[in-house]
Amino acid sequence: MNQTMLGIIDATQSFDSIQQLTINRSVAAIPFAGRYRLIDFVLSNMVNSGITSVAIFPKDQYRSLMDHIEYGKQWDLNRKRDGLFFFPSAVDSQSEEFNVFRQYKNNIDYFLRSKQQYVLISNCYTVCNIDYQAILQQHIESHCDITEIAHNGKPMGMYIFNFSLLFDLITNYEKFGYTTIQDVVLDPSHHLQICRYEYEGYVAKINTIKDYYTHSLELLKPQVWKELFNQINPIYTKVKDEPPTKYMNGSRIKNSFIANGCKIEGEVENSIIFRSVNISKGTVVKDSIIMQKSQIGENCVLNGIILDKDVKVENNVILTGDYTTPYIVPKGTIQGALMNT
CATH class of the missing domain: 3.90.550.10 (Spore Coat Polysaccharide Biosynthesis Protein SpsA; Chain A)
Incomplete structure (x- = not known):
């Protein structure tokens, strides 16, 4: 049959x-x-x-x-x-x-x-x-x-x-x-x-x-x-040929998923970090989702945040949300110090 x-x-x-x-x-x-x-x-x-x-x-x-x-x-x-x-x-x-x-x-x-x-x-x-x-x-x-x-x-x-x-x-x-x-x-x-x-x-x-x-x-x-995600029935996706993630001196990662191509100088906790994301020194990212190619400047605090793709966060920015209403930053936008939430 x-x-x-x-x-x-x-x-x-x-x-x-x-x-x-x-x-x-x-x-x-x-x-x-x-x-x-x-x-x-x-x-x-x-x-x-x-x-x-x-x-x-x-x-x-x-x-x-x-x-x-x-x-x-x-x-x-x-x-x-x-x-x-x-x-x-x-x-x-x-x-x-x-x-x-x-x-x-x-x-x-x-x-x-x-x-x-x-x-x-x-x-x-x-x-x-x-x-x-x-x-x-x-x-x-x-x-x-x-x-x-x-x-x-x-x-x-x-x-x-x-x-x-x-x-x-x-x-x-x-x-x-x-x-x-x-x-x-x-x-x-x-x-x-x-x-x-x-x-x-x-x-x-x-x-x-x-x-x-x-x-x-x-x-x-x-x-x-x-x-x-298992080897018997894998989940396929579009392949990106990017280098391994670089973890710089002073970086700290706890209970997080970091995709390839990233550069991590700050701290990441309980977060999902997509490909080619840069997190600069002095920055803390917690309970957040950071999508592909986003750039986060120095001495920032991101807690309960969803950054869409290609977002730039300038230095000394504080962004906060929570589990009920995470704060969302739209794709391709710039978050400066005057836009702190």
């Missing part, structure tokens, strides 16, 4: 609650865990589960996402047959006519060429390391129409079902009035058998600033990191 799956990543979601990190990028492209983007997790899970054809359907702000995934080489998806496909929306993202099934139908040729018997549809903002083949096996054995993946009783935004059902939904979505696969699952009027698979591993849904901050620092727990 053909038990291959087609992978579809619904990258159309946007949330006002995380808008401060999506001004210049989509949710799928939000940096996470020092060197990854949110989309890396679902994309890697699909590849590790034997999926060789993946379609990404974004809505807007997808330039950064396209730059990150390129042709799918890092996920072994730059291939002659199947591979990675990118289908931007032809409809204005703010239009009331926007509909995920419409976006699928506008690219119906892709589905007509697909030979897989089953399909997996997933959102782009759920962080986990999951084996979809085990879920597919339960789906087949239980004779389900749709299997919804859940964690602690809550839907994870991931669904496995027969390709024939997807094709029927795409071609008849106007008749049914559906916009997403979730609409199908929640509709009490259909006669489909909806099953649920309870996933017991680590799961982090990133759709608010608080979730992003909390789950980022949660990675500093060894048991969480080991479950999410």
